[in-house]
Each structure stands twice: as structure tokens, then as C-alpha cells.
Amino acid sequence: MKRRAIAIKYLAFTMLAVIHTTNAAQSIPTIDLNKMNPDEMSIGPYSYFIPPYSDYYFHNMDKIGYRIDWVKRAGTVYILQEPHTSFTTTYSYNNHTYTLDQYFKRNRVLGFLVLKNNQIISEHYFQGSDQNSRFLSNSVGKSITSTLFGIALEAGKITSIDDSVTKYVPALKNSGFDRVTLRQVLEMATGIDATEDAADPKSTLHQMDRSVLRGVPSFTELLKALKADPKVTPGTKFDYISLNTEVLGLAIENATGIPLDQYLQEKIWSKIGAQSDGFLFRAKAQPDQCAFGCFNATLRDYGRFGLMMMNGGTLGGRRVVGSTWVKEATTPIKYTVPPHGSHYGYQWWIPADNSHIFQGIGVYGQILYINPEKHIVIVETSAWPQADPENRWDEATKVMDAIVAAIP
Numbered sequence: 001m002k003r004r005a006i007a008i009k010y011l012a013f014t015m016l017a018v019i020h021t022t023n024a025a026q027s028i029p030t031i032d033l034n035k036m037n038p039d040e041m042s043i044g045p046y047s048y049f050i051p052p053y054s055d056y057y058f059h060n061m062d063k064i065g066y067r068i069d070w071v072k073r074a075g076t077v078y079i080l081q082e083p084h085t086s087f088t089t090t091y092s093y094n095n096h097t098y099t100l101d102q103y104f105k106r107n108r109v110l111g112f113l114v115l116k117n118n119q120i121i122s123e124h125y126f127q128g129s130d131q132n133s134r135f136l137s138n139s140v141g142k143s144i145t146s147t148l149f150g151i152a153l154e155a156g157k158i159t160s161i162d163d164s165v166t167k168y169v170p171a172l173k174n175s176g177f178d179r180v181t182l183r184q185v186l187e188m189a190t191g192i193d194a195t196e197d198a199a200d201p202k203s204t205l206h207q208m209d210r211s212v213l214r215g216v217p218s219f220t221e222l223l224k225a226l227k228a229d230p231k232v233t234p235g236t237k238f239d240y241i242s243l244n245t246e247v248l249g250l251a252i253e254n255a256t257g258i259p260l261d262q263y264l265q266e267k268i269w270s271k272i273g274a275q276s277d278g279f280l281f282r283a284k285a286q287p288d289q290c291a292f293g294c295f296n297a298t299l300r301d302y303g304r305f306g307l308m309m310m311n312g313g314t315l316g317g318r319r320v321v322g323s324t325w326v327k328e329a330t331t332p333i334k335y336t337v338p339p340h341g342s343h344y345g346y347q348w349w350i351p352a353d354n355s356h357i358f359q360g361i362g363v364y365g366q367i368l369y370i371n372p373e374k375h376i377v378i379v380e381t382s383a384w385p386q387a388d389p390e391n392r393w394d395e396a397t398k399v400m401d402a403i404v405a406a407i408p
Helices: 053-057 100-106 140-154 182-186 204-214 219-224 242-256 260-269 299-310 323-329 390-406
Strands: 019-021 067-071 090-093 096-099 109-116 119-125 278-282 295-297 342-344 349-351 358-362 366-371 376-382
Touching: 067 260, 090 100, 090 390, 096 100, 100 109, 100 390, 109 299, 140 182, 140 242, 140 260, 140 295, 140 299, 140 323, 140 358, 140 366, 182 242, 204 219, 204 242, 219 242, 242 260, 260 278, 260 299, 295 299, 299 366, 299 376, 366 390, 376 390
Parallel strands: 019 119
Antiparallel strands: 067 278, 090 096, 109 119, 109 376, 278 295, 342 349, 349 358, 358 366, 366 376
């Protein structure tokens, strides 16, 4: 991608609750992982990334046959207030005016949540999903990994952001990461000779997809095989490569001595008042956990994570990560401007024309929008037919702007 993974039961919603769920009887498309072609994971047609399969699996990844690494919730649930009234608005896009309901239908939205502080403004579910469904993060998971990295750094497990990668991931000595720092990994500026182009059969993306789907080679082995681009000095050019985030995951595990799912459980999920367990997934033959886009959680729990980041690393009186890290991670990189009119921080996207906003972004329409100035968090999870369509990102931006403008 260029722009770019104890449950409680609430009382029955009142008639004013703005919960819309489409659960009409429908056949469930099934995917056999063994029959999927890794070279076609991003473009289909037989792939859980592509409709109609994604309509189901994007909120049922635990039912497809992967190994599941559970991220358990703990402690008191951070309560989100149920909506007081219905909410809707319109927005303009390409000289047309649309309603939110039209947006949801036109863009294959699976779940949509709007929060102002802890108040639910609007909440919608589609394609058989509901409040208990766990939605696939895709690259929104990169922003979660970045936050875990900040926690490990603050705990002294990682000495400095400017340490070399190989200090924490010695398996990458003699690879292209020999000359790379952790900061450069966070910034997607590693100077690694790799590409993330679904249309190119030789792209590194297809090698990564093979590791995701089959577990062979391991992510570590795949990273070891990557070479430095002799024409690019690390820290001088933005180049979005998902495997950079896998380096962060390996560094966190090696520095803390704790598996990634357990560290996420201990340091984030048990502190944000999550109402449900989340999970990471990986191929059964894959020894390494997936740090770049394999996380799954409920819409409301993504929202709680977003509120924590919105509040400078604190939620419900509990400090999760320091405010200094939140600010640094969501500040645009000075030396490079990525494409599509957005800046990049430490695995977070920052709109070029509105720097107080930051977002986690994932292919096929996964968005964690955070607006600290307006105290608003929006979570969208979708099943777009294409991975990275510029027109859909543009329309999503119009929708987020219209929602913020309509909320007092």
C-alpha cells in the first residue's frame, strides 16, 4: 500500500440508539487457504481480500484456518456512552451530494463508528457483522505496532530510536538492514531494495503474501534476503514497505523477551479498557508473528485505542504510552512528502492540509481517524474491491470532514 492489522453485554438499545445492522440471511462464501494463489492475494479473484469473500472474512478471520494468537482483555471496561439521538449528515463529492447511508452502500462499509470523547455519536454494522465482530486491521495494525515500540522505548527495553536494527534483530546482519536505524524503519525510509506493487509479479509484496499465506519462508528469512538499494541512502527517501513494520515487531520481541501478542495484551489491551479480546493471526507454519497488518478487534475497541491516542496516551486515568511519544509519532517527517497529499510519521498518516489530525490507514478501506482538536475518533472498516483506490480515499476524507463539521 502506498498510503497507507472479558466481553460485556450491554443493555438492549433504546429506540433512539443509532445502531444499524444489516444481517439479512445470506450464503457465506468460503475460502480454502490451500487453494489461494499468493501471487493473486491482492488482486483476486479467489482471495479473502476480494469481494464477496472479504465481505465475510474481514470480520471473521478466526474462521479461515490460520493460527490465532489471542490478545486478551483484562480489568474494568472503559464505558462508551450509548447514543442519545440519531445522527446523519451529507457530504459533497465529485459535484454530487450524498448521505452517510449512501456512502456506506457505495463503499462496501462493514462497520462504522463515530465517537466524541466517550460518547457514541453513530454506530453501524453491515454484511452480517455486529458489535461483537472482530474486524481485520490491515495496515492500521502498523500504528498499533508503532505504539508498542514507543512503550518498549519508554521502558528502556530499547535504548534509543537511533540504534541500529541489528542491535535488536541480529538475524538481519549482512542483510540490507545492516546500515538502517530503528528511526528509519519507523519512518519507512530504510533504503531497502523492495517494492509493494500488487501488479508487479516480481514485487516483494508477493513474497510477503506467500509468507503470510503459507508460512514459508518465515518473515525473518524473507527480511534476511532483502538487499540495500545502492542508489538510496537510508533516511532520505520515503518508501512504504510493510516488511519494515515486521522489523519493528521482531525488535520489540527481542528487546522485551515477550511475544508480540502478549506484549500487546499486557501493555495496551489490558490498559485501554477493551471490552473484547483481540487477536493476531499467522500461517500455521509461520514461526514469526505478523506485526504489519494481521490484528483483529471490535469496532468499539479500535475506538478505545483511538481515544487513548487522542488523549495523548492516556485513557480512563491510565497511562498507556507517553504524550511525548504520541506527539513525536504523529509529527510529519520533515525530509520527505509521501504521495497522495499526506505526510507520514512513525507508522501514522498525517493529512498535509490538516496536521492536527492523524490516522491509521489500511488497504481495502480500513481507517482509524483521530482528531484531538475536536475530540473525535472515527473508525471505518470496509471491503473495497481494490486495495488502494485514490478516489475512495478522497471520498472517505470528504466524509470524515463532513462528520466533524456536523458534530457540535
